[in-house]
Amino acid sequence: MTRRGFYVCLILFVICLASRAQNQSLLDARKALSDKDYPRSLNLLLSAAEEANLTEQTKLKIETQYLLGIVYKQLKRPQQALVALLTAQYYAAAFPEFHIPIDLELATLYEDIGAYAQSSQYYRKLYKRAGTAQERALYLEKSGNNSWHLSRPDSSLYYYQSALALIPQDSIVSRYRLLKAISECYIVKEEYEHALAVEKSVLPLAGLHKSTSSKEDVWNTIGYLHNHLQHYEDALISFKNAKSSGNYSSYIHELNIGSMYLKLKKADSSITYFKNALALVTSKHDEENEALINNYLATSYVSEKELSKASLCNDKAIVLALKKNNPHLLSDGYLIKSRISAAGGKKTESQHYVQLYRKIQDSLTLAEHIAKLEKKKYVPEVQQKEEEIRQLILNNEIEILKNLRNNEARQKEINDQAMQLTLFDIQLSNEKLIREKAISELINKKRQLEIQQLNQIRNEEKLTAQVTQGKLEITRYKLDQLESEHEKKTLQVEKQLLMLEKSKQTQTFLWIALLLISLLMGLLFLFYKLRAKAKAHALQLVNLDIQQRMLRSQMNPHFLFNSLSSIQGFIASNEKRNADKFLARYASLMRLILEHTSKEIISLDDEIKALKNYLELEQMRYNNSFDYSIQCDSDIEAEHTGIPPMLIQPYVENAIVHGLRHKTEKGYLTVFFEREKEYIRCNIEDNGIGRTAAEEINRRREKKHRSRAHDLSMDRIQLMNKKLKSSMEISFQDLTHADGRAAGTRVIIKIKSEELL
């Protein structure tokens, strides 16, 4: 067991080193296993095994299956244990470090379930790989045990003797065990001389260790062997030795000694020993042995011819044997009874009891025979079971292979598809090539046509030349007497004609060249234009940011100066307290604006804070001539909604300056934010004089009013729309009373928002 423990430790260590990614459930399972909590360990291992199958980690598979095997074995589920261990073995084919522990578990498992042949195989394998003499001896001994179970005493004897040779003199327990096993082998082989010799060598080891038997037992064994060899004298001495080395008196010693005296025909001595034995047995109410001893006693009495005493003992023995329903004792009883009857001269009675004795003996041998047959049957059963298990494992393997093949098939499918795709691609490119070829062919044909045309033209030239020559000849022939000058003139004219024709040809060439060049130029032009456009676009994007920043900074001075003039107003009207307050709030707003304009996006919450601050200032400026409210719709989380800064303030300012300022009664301004998909719609509503009236006032002032803030905001929005691909917009609504009078203005700013953290 310690050796196995060592191997378990070893394999765990190996696995720890080998697998970098430790499996948690496996670790837990191991812990549970060492705590002997097998059901928990089993559960953990099953999940680990599943994981191992999923992740295709072979080492993890081996380890889980190996541990599963151990756990199943502990849980007395040998079949599952065998499946697990053989699976582990299957996976471990390429990992020699696992072979020894797995084989050891398999060997012990086979031994446990009685598959001694298989167990023996594994032990022999282990023997071959064993490191130390001690291990080799152990595996030999195990093989010997298996052979013993398989009723092969010869090979068993061989293994035991080989093992004994490997064992050091001082390891008493092992030596004792092996010697005992060897003697048993000899006994089975009915080589009692050998057995006797072995037993004699056991004698010095007896009583030295608690796991070795006492000297008394060994002496008894020696005695029995002598008895078998019919060395009754020696046997008597041995049994007497046994009795003297024993610590307490036992009926066995008395019985043995008595029976030896009987064998040595010293019935009188035997009777005293049998009587001693009988006394010991009756005091313990051991009725079976009482019957046995009574039988012996009866035999002794028969030898001493004391028939009445003999039949008394014999009757007692038969009654007890019947009571205990022990056929052996009964048959012995009947045999002795027949002898008593024979000694008493009662022949028929004697024969009757002999027949009874034989009947019982026959049924006993039959029973023995059946038992032997049963035993023989048992071995094939185990083999059958193993076959089943093998089949199961094979099925598993087939499953695994199937899965692998499926995977391969799938891979193939994917590959095929990829192939098809590439083929398709190739086809496409082929088609392209063909098309290109066709095009080039067309071009070639065109050229050929052109060449043909050229040739035709040349032919025509030739023809005309021939014609002219012919004509010339004819004229020459006809007008022989014509003046040579005239002839020359006509020739010159003809030549000029030819020249003209030739210049026509060069003209067509020129035309084609011109066409090609202009095409090229066009392409170049287009290319440059595109490049310039791309460059311009990139530049534009960069500019957008710069412009944005510029616009934001332009916003500040605009508001700044307006506010400064307000402060100026306070100072002018000598309102010291208000100047203090106003200045502080103005400073606070300036801080906010400074902070906001450095950002592209701020939270709606911050924007509202700035607006409130601004409106408080304006209220002070206009002597509380208006009230205001700023509200958000319930589905807006102002803190987490991001908007571009400073878009709203200019319109609030407009509402006050152009709408509310000219109003005589109390004005009211509301700013309301609502959501419209990814936009925030900001409604700025005043109950001022309305836009037409405001324009009228501005016109009366003869100052062409142009809302600079509005222009700037529009520029900003356009830029942002380009950049964000959004559709922000600003719209105006004139509000009217029921009777058509102006009721104020509403400005709606649609602002792109984004979620903020």
Next chain:
Amino acid sequence: MSKSAIIIDDEQQSVLALMDIVKHQCPNLEVLATGNSVAEGVKLIKQHQPELLFLDVEMGDGTGFDLLESIKDEFHCKIIFVTAFDHYALKAFRFCALDYLLKPVDPDLLKEAVDKLNQSSTSDFSNKIKILQSNLNGNKRIVLPSKEEFFVAEIQEIIRCEANGNYTIIYLTNHKPILVSKTLKDFDDLLNEFSFLRIHKSHLINMDYVEKYLPKEGKIAMKDGSEVELSRRKKESFLQRLFNS
């Protein structure tokens, strides 16, 4: 009952303006003296032992903190810091939950600050100042003003902050969670220079206490056993921080 005060600011115009506002807003406050430098301030404080000090942060010959340093032992007054715009100083004040005024001073805010200071206990205040001084070479501790108590936490003791309306729940390593009357944004601003990261609109976490990331659930398991939701938008920056640290 009137209280004594001193104003120290290196700009005489500012001193005059503040005096004027104090006179008007807090008639119970008697300005005993005014000074224009750190050195003068030290002298005046020792001389007058005022109950309240208006202290400018940036001055010609040093800062308000220098002044505090040099009167460390004889320091018994409450202070209202006044500053034009110094991000660094403001942050230091916020870490200690100390009130401050921005220039030009808002009369209403000045009254508010003085009233609040009158209500607070002297020991709490001097503790805050001590933390401010120990923090000046880099912030390590933070004052968490909760309803009843005045809690000082080491920044590295904070595991995470969770938004709860306008309040924030602070989870600490060795203390029960604290409800603080500041928004999560305030803490984000204060703590993002440390190992803190805003990972969700309701969560600010200390990256040093991240136990593991659970990608399937989109959550982060913290070392105290809690699980915090990770916003999709913050996933990238979270992972970047996780692997860079």
